[in-house]
Amino acid sequence: MTMAKPLLEVGATIDGFRIEQCVHQGGMATLWRVSRPDTTIPMLMKAPKVAEGGDPAAIVGFEMEQMILPRLGGVHVPKIIAVGDFALQPYIVMEALPGKSLYRRLSDLPLPYAEVAAIGVKIAAALDDLHRQHVIHLDIKPSNVMFRPTGEAVLVDYGLSHHEQLPDLMKEEFRLPFGTAPYMSPEQLLGVRNDRRSDLFALGVLLYFFSTRVRPFGESERMAGMRRRLWRDPVPPRQLRPDYPPWLQEIVLRCLEVEPAWRYPTAAQLAFDLSHPDQVKLTKRSERQQRDPLTVALRRRFNKEIKLSIIAPGQATQISSAPIVAVAVDLAEGSLPLNDALRTAAARILATLPSARLACVNVLKLGRVTLDYSLDEQGRSKQIDRLVALRHWAEPLKLEQQRLTVHVLEAVDPANAILEFVGANRIDHILLGARQDSLLRNLLGSVSAKVAAEAPCTVTVVRPARLGDNGHAPSPAEAGPAGPAGPH
Amino acid sequence: MRIALFADIHANQQAFAACLAQARELGAARYVLLGDYVGYGADPEWTVTTVMDLVDKGAMAVRGNHDNALGAPNETLNLEAKVVIEWTRNELGPAERQFLTALPLTLSEDDRLYVHSDASKPSRWRYVTSPDDAAQSLFATTARITFCGHVHRPQLYTVGPGGSVTAFTPMTGSPIPLLPGRRWLAVLGAVGQPRDGIPSASYAVLDTARRELIYCRAPYDVEEAAARIRKKGLPGSLADRLALGK
Numbered sequence: 001m002t003m004a005k006p007l008l009e010v011g012a013t014i015d016g017f018r019i020e021q022c023v024h025q026g027g028m029a030t031l032w033r034v035s036r037p038d039t040t041i042p043m044l045m046k047a048p049k050v051a052e053g054g055d056p057a058a059i060v061g062f063e064m065e066q067m068i069l070p071r072l073g074g075v076h077v078p079k080i081i082a083v084g085d086f087a088l089q090p091y092i093v094m095e096a097l098p099g100k101s102l103y104r105r106l107s108d109l110p111l112p113y114a115e116v117a118a119i120g121v122k123i124a125a126a127l128d129d130l131h132r133q134h135v136i137h138l139d140i141k142p143s144n145v146m147f148r149p150t151g152e153a154v155l156v157d158y159g160l161s162h163h164e165q166l167p168d169l170m171k172e173e174f175r176l177p178f179g180t181a182p183y184m185s186p187e188q189l190l191g192v193r194n195d196r197r198s199d200l201f202a203l204g205v206l207l208y209f210f211s212t213r214v215r216p217f218g219e220s221e222r223m224a225g226m227r228r229r230l231w232r233d234p235v236p237p238r239q240l241r242p243d244y245p246p247w248l249q250e251i252v253l254r255c256l257e258v259e260p261a262w263r264y265p266t267a268a269q270l271a272f273d274l275s276h277p278d279q280v281k282l283t284k285r286s287e288r289q290q291r292d293p294l295t296v297a298l299r300r301r302f303n304k305e306i307k308l309s310i311i312a313p314g315q316a317t318q319i320s321s322a323p324i325v326a327v328a329v330d331l332a333e334g335s336l337p338l339n340d341a342l343r344t345a346a347a348r349i350l351a352t353l354p355s356a357r358l359a360c361v362n363v364l365k366l367g368r369v370t371l372d373y374s375l376d377e378q379g380r381s382k383q384i385d386r387l388v389a390l391r392h393w394a395e396p397l398k399l400e401q402q403r404l405t406v407h408v409l410e411a412v413d414p415a416n417a418i419l420e421f422v423g424a425n426r427i428d429h430i431l432l433g434a435r436q437d438s439l440l441r442n443l444l445g446s447v448s449a450k451v452a453a454e455a456p457c458t459v460t461v462v463r464p465a466r467l468g469d470n471g472h473a474p475s476p477a478e479a480g481p482a483g484p485a486g487p488h
Numbered sequence: 489m490r491i492a493l494f495a496d497i498h499a500n501q502q503a504f505a506a507c508l509a510q511a512r513e514l515g516a517a518r519y520v521l522l523g524d525y526v527g528y529g530a531d532p533e534w535t536v537t538t539v540m541d542l543v544d545k546g547a548m549a550v551r552g553n554h555d556n557a558l559g560a561p562n563e564t565l566n567l568e569a570k571v572v573i574e575w576t577r578n579e580l581g582p583a584e585r586q587f588l589t590a591l592p593l594t595l596s597e598d599d600r601l602y603v604h605s606d607a608s609k610p611s612r613w614r615y616v617t618s619p620d621d622a623a624q625s626l627f628a629t630t631a632r633i634t635f636c637g638h639v640h641r642p643q644l645y646t647v648g649p650g651g652s653v654t655a656f657t658p659m660t661g662s663p664i665p666l667l668p669g670r671r672w673l674a675v676l677g678a679v680g681q682p683r684d685g686i687p688s689a690s691y692a693v694l695d696t697a698r699r700e701l702i703y704c705r706a707p708y709d710v711e712e713a714a715a716r717i718r719k720k721g722l723p724g725s726l727a728d729r730l731a732l733g734k
Contacts, residue, residue, distance in 0.1 A: 056649055056650045059648070059649055059669070060648060060649075060650065063648070063667050063669060063670070066665070066667060067665050067667065070665075085668065090669070164659075165659045165662040165664075166656075166662075166664055166665075167644060167646055167654050167656035167664065168654065168656070169646070169648060169654055169670075171654070172619070172652050172653065172654035172655070173648060173650045173652050173654070174650075
């Protein structure tokens with residue numbers, strides 16, 4: 001018996017997977033619905049088009065997916081079930097996600113602003129997760145975004161992606177840039193494939209499109225048409241929709257900056273702004289009603305310097321150098337020494353990381369018996385008082401406005417409120433003080449201990465400098481002789 | 489199965505011992521030695537007897553240009569290397585010298601080729617430092633994966649169906665799937681004298697079941713290795729460069 005090349009057709013079985021139905025025939029790959037007796041979850045088989053004379057990009061793109069997908073994990077990526085041998089029949093079997101991609105929403109455009117922002121938060125969160133796994137997607141567009149029933153965005157199709165720790169087969173194989181014309185970032189057009197901020201540009205195109213029904217750079221697939229985005233700025237959304245919120249225009253136009261360095265440094269920071277519209281620092285971007293005059297655009301077109309600075313290599317260290325740092329500030333009386341120590345600790349971190357941002361958090365504790373959640377006049381002024389107090393606390397840090405946000409959380413349990421905030425906002429590092437009063441700590445439990453134990457990020461517990469006269473500091477006699485410890 | 493591959497040990501006992509210990513911890517069940525066991529370092533005798541012992545137990549070993557120079561005084565080497573090889577010749581017994589000079593230039597196993605310099609002309613000791621160099625080697629063999637050393641800087645090349653060669657500088661400890669649809673040339677870093685700016689000893693582990701290659705680094709006592717080079721009266725620059733990894 002000879003090893004016949006297995007056929008991909010309905011009814012055939014490959015490595016135990018029965019092919020049920022063809023669900024998609026694309027230019028690069030075919031998708032089949034498949035089943036296996038021992039598996040109940042719905043599955044898809046993706047196979048590249050490897051016919052004679054076929055597009056070699058189909059094969060290389062598929063090889064990239066074969067390398068990248070099995071290395072990814074988490075809710076934002078389809079789960080991989082099997083990878084087929086390339087020599088016989090290359091395929092990838094993955095979970096079939098329910099529902100349709102974001103592409104199906106195109107007929108509903110433009111969407112309400114709040115919905116656009118909500119979609120943006122979900123995609124940015126997925127991108128943040130992907131970037132932390134060293135993958136740059138490089139083909140973010142509506143048809144590559146799906147959603148789980150639980151709401152999380154799932155990014156599909158990694159055929160054009162770049163993995164920071166694996167060979168980039170696409171880069172050498174093809175001289176022309178690959179991507180989807182309306183969504184491709186300027187640097188991608190110039191052949192740069194290792195800048196995470198390219199994905200933020202594509203997401204910016206998607207947000208612009210979904211909120212205005214207009215694609216910011218058109219649909220041209222010709223090189224000259226695509227390259228216009230290197231020098232021609234998009235029509236400000238406010239010109240298309242007069243009621244366009246300035247905060248959203250600020251965010252979208254920042255994503256669409258030609259220079260990657262002028263965009264958000266990380267997807268997490270973009271998600272943060274999209275989820276806190278009232279805290280978005282508005283700049284000239286938010287006010288723009290018209291494009292730059294043509295003379296200005298043309299000057300940009302022939303300015304070599306701009307083109308060159310784009311080609312500067314992307315930084316793989318973007319996330320670690322642009323963290324979101326949170327600090328939990330207790331505004332109760334008597335916290336002054338602790339709050340000074342917190343500020344000092346925050347200042348040290350921020351001084352070394354110019355792209356880091358700081359979120360100051362305070363918890364407004366609700367009594368357990370208080371069921372009246374609605375903010376009465378008194379409650380609202382309490383909120384505002386605390387926001388003012390947080391800004392006052394942060395003032396000596398002298399941070400530029402776009403690096404600082406303040407948040408008052410209302411909660412029965414402060415530790416839980418802080419943990420929720422840390423998770424929802426993809427905080428990288430939280431600073432908080434240890435309660436000094438042991439009586440209070442016994443009564444209330446230690447917030448810092450709970451946060452330190454359960455937070456998914458780095459936690460620094462800060463204590464005020466010891467004063468030496470409160471019985472905590474050892475006296476010289478107790479401490480023993482100074483100097484290096486001997487071999488006792 | 490996991491195969492540990494070592495190139496350019498160059499008589500650095502501290503580095504080689506650290507690599508062997510780490511590879512054992514990683515579950516390596518087989519060893520491949522890609523040449524240049526001597527030259528530059530202070531412990532040729534220990535190194536060669538260790539290699540002979542490994543080969544006795546089933547390891548595969550090929551000959552490098554420094555090993556070759558022991559039996560071929562006309563071998564072109566730089567001045568420092570020449571000085572050390574003359575010294576090495578007296579450090580080794582006849583059995584060890586005979587072992588090194590009799591090693592084959594290439595060895596094959598399954599779909600893999602082992603060679604010190606490159607597959608196109610193993611006895612010419614060509615350096616693979618660019619995709620063009622890699623292409624020459626890749627097109628000179630039908631082996632799916634070629635392993636070599638000689639350059640002292642880790643690099644991975646691959647050629648796909650389109651025919652163009654991709655170069656990639658591997659990250660330490662990050663497994664790279666060697667896709668079966670393409671061919672690969674893995675240039676290993678040096679165990680005994682790394683030149684990629686990182687002082688720790690460089691080697692690689694191939695997982696044949698998962699078809700993954702992992703480039704590894706083993707930290708070792710660089711000061712001790714350098715001190716021994718000086719103590720033996722070998723050129724001081726050979727000791728200095730170990731701490732710099734160049």
